[in-house]
Amino acid sequence: xxxxxxxxxxxxxxxxxxxxxxxxxxxxxxxxxxxxxxxxxxxxxxxxxxxxxxxxxxxxxxxxxxxxxxxxxxxxxxxxxxxxxxxxxxxxxxxxxxxxxxxxxxxxxxxxxxxxxxxxxxxxxxxxxxxxxxxxxxxxxxxxxxxxxxxxxxxxxxxxxxxxxxxxxxxxxxxxxxxxxxxxxxxxxxxxxxxxxxxxxxxxxxxxxxxxxxxxxxxxxxxxxxxxxxxxxxxxxxxxxxxxxxxxxxxxxxxxxxxxxxxxxxxxxxxxxxxxxxxxxxxxxxxxxxxxxxxxxxxxxxxxxxxxxxxxxxxxxxxxxxxxxxxxxxxxxxxxxxxxxxxxxxx
Numbered sequence: 001x002x003x004x005x006x007x008x009x010x011x012x013x014x015x016x017x018x019x020x021x022x023x024x025x026x027x028x029x030x031x032x033x034x035x036x037x038x039x040x041x042x043x044x045x046x047x048x049x050x051x052x053x054x055x056x057x058x059x060x061x062x063x064x065x066x067x068x069x070x071x072x073x074x075x076x077x078x079x080x081x082x083x084x085x086x087x088x089x090x091x092x093x094x095x096x097x098x099x100x101x102x103x104x105x106x107x108x109x110x111x112x113x114x115x116x117x118x119x120x121x122x123x124x125x126x127x128x129x130x131x132x133x134x135x136x137x138x139x140x141x142x143x144x145x146x147x148x149x150x151x152x153x154x155x156x157x158x159x160x161x162x163x164x165x166x167x168x169x170x171x172x173x174x175x176x177x178x179x180x181x182x183x184x185x186x187x188x189x190x191x192x193x194x195x196x197x198x199x200x201x202x203x204x205x206x207x208x209x210x211x212x213x214x215x216x217x218x219x220x221x222x223x224x225x226x227x228x229x230x231x232x233x234x235x236x237x238x239x240x241x242x243x244x245x246x247x248x249x250x251x252x253x254x255x256x257x258x259x260x261x262x263x264x265x266x267x268x269x270x271x272x273x274x275x276x277x278x279x280x281x282x283x284x285x286x287x288x289x290x291x292x293x294x295x296x297x298x299x300x301x302x303x304x305x306x307x308x309x310x311x312x313x314x315x316x317x318x319x320x321x322x323x324x325x326x327x328x329x330x331x332x333x334x335x336x337x338x339x340x341x342x343x344x345x346x347x
Contacts (some may be wrong), residue, residue: 003116003149005290009033010105014024014097018087023135023182028097030158032102033144039129043136048127050181051080053247054289057109057118058344060330066339067120068328070098074151079180081124085135089124095340097122097143102342103157114329120145121289124262147288157284158297158312161201161216161291162194163269168207169214169241170264176241184218199300200287205269207241212266214241214298220248223267224283224316225275231282231316232261234271237268247287247324250338254323262318272299283314293321294316 014028019238024280046052055073057065072092083218100119111336122143128148167190175183189203194202203221206212214236215221221245222236233255238244256262275281276299297315299306313321326332327339 002145005148006146008118009144009146010108012101012104013151015103016089016093016097016141018139018141019137022227023051023233026091028093028100028183030100038127041129041131042126043128043130044125046131047126047133048180048182049084049086049136049139050123051077051084051086051179052123052181053077053179055098055120056289056328057106057120058328059109059111059114062330063111064330065102065109065118065342066099066328067102067342068329069246069338070095070340072249073122076179076246077122077124083175083178084180086124086126087139091305092289094122096341097141098180099343101143101145105346106342110147115149116147117328118145119148120237138231149176158295159200159296159298160198161203161296162197162199163203163205163299163301164190164193164209165205166193169204171207172241173242177238177244179243187217197300199277204242206239209266212270213272215238215243217276218243219286219288219291219294220245221296222251222285222287223272223281224285224314225280227282227315229259232263232265233320234265234267237264243268245288247289247292249323251287251293254320255335258319258323269301273301273304276306276308278308282309283317284308285317285320293317293324
């Protein structure tokens with residue numbers, strides 16, 4: 001089943017509000033999905049106090065629904081809000097909102113389409129009508145969702161990427177590790193440049209030396225050195241300028257549990273090219289909630305270009321993708337308690 005990403009929303013959303021006078025008021029409320037009525041002076045429109053998350057619920061093999069690591073997403077949501085001087089939503093309210101939404105709209109996820117998932121988008125924005133240059137005194141939390149397949153496609157086809165030499169995604173001391181709206185708006189021009197070059201995504205470099213690989217679009221990157229049981233799985237270390245992905249963290253754990261060497265280290269562009277051409281780096285893949293695990297087949301850097309491995313999904317990438325989807329869909333044991341089983345759906 002072909003389903004576009006973020007185009008058709010389910011019938012409901014969840015709302016909750018905060019103010020300096022009352023704090024968080026009441027419990028998360030399920031309401032019909034609909035338009036908002038806001039003032040032209042809404043602070044979030046002008047000063048960018050907007051943070052969000054992205055997480056998924058999956059249909060499991062026994063027909064139940066499970067949300068993957070919502071507690072980790074709740075904590076990252078808090079960290080993003082803290083960085084933008086916004087109120088932190090307590091974890092229990094975040095999880096209550098997730099449960100309420102999935103209980104109400106989880107039935108939109110077909111029982112016979114395991115390639116589909118229910119994508120949840122919590123967002124928090126400054127809702128006070130003021131142009132005073134300060135943190136707002138009122139905020140609105142919303143949680144909406146839609147049924148989706150893969151971010152690129154329903155199948156893990158390799159993507160081509162362009163290294164951005166002109167633009168930076170983030171800066172030291174900035175908001176790179178927060179999931180805030182401005183980070184994505186600032187990336188669109190570089191993404192357009194990648195599309196113009198015939199590539200599907202952009203790769204960001206460190207903003208200081210313009211030398212070290214950080215992440216791909218809105219996804220984390222992994223590199224596989226070697227092959228078979230001796231393969232090692234490497235990802236750039238968290239520096240404060242790249243997003244600490246929940247999928248990234250999950251894959252580091254899953255790779256180590258499967259006996260692969262795992263490390264976080266800096267990898268330069270020239271190192272990526274040299275080691276790929278020498279057959280040392282045999283696979284590269286991106287990961288994220290939306291992209292899941294997506295192989296990278298070809299890289300462009302100005303006039304230079306190179307192919308990763310054979311230009312298709314490698315065995316380690318495939319194994320880790322399968323391990324993750326097996327957890328999502330209840331085909332594998334969940335020793336870490338990552339899947340939160342959703343409340344019973346209405347009959």
